[in-house]
Amino acid sequence: MKKNHVTNHLKHKQEVRRRMSIKGKQEKKEFGGDTFLFQHPGIEKAVQIQDNSRDENGNRVAEDFYKELFEHVIFVVEDDIPQKVNMAHFEKYDSMKVFTDVLKHATKFIFR
Template sequence: MSLKGKQESETIGGVKFTFQHPGIEEVLDLKDRARNEAGQVSDKEIAKELFEHVIFAEIDGTMQKVNFAFFEDRFGSMKEYKEVIKAASKFLFR
């Protein structure tokens, strides 16, 4: 069974988040794009990559991409942001 397109959902902070796997090659590419000049993975850049390729939120019955502003406006704290990033990473890199 292919990983590409595989989905998993989790409700965090009352919002249903769906994680969609972009495939092994894209996972490696997004991880490379998230590296800084020193070769370390940047938390900010990996989050941007996850927002673009992996994490979707169901809002009013519609799946939508998320970004940093979504978490600031919706939750007003880092708690849910960290939980979503952790769940998406666990799903992606298992």
């Protein structure tokens, strides 16, 4: 096999692996007039998010789960700069719809 062919083949394999990598994958989506950025923390961190939000009986604690998502997955984009977001951010809306839609999307985004 020619050297050039092997080099090109290896470069192609690296590019395919890079595109398939889930960690760091991003997606922007608009909810309630705000643009949110969802960034995948990687498989290991996604599993840790699930584990860190469980009580001593193994039940998911919603508040802990949401805080983990806000810390590692969900950001609000203001002036083209992603900013950390927390539950207080959603108080400005007149219902919980934006809050629940953002959290549903984040959950689907990292656990699809």
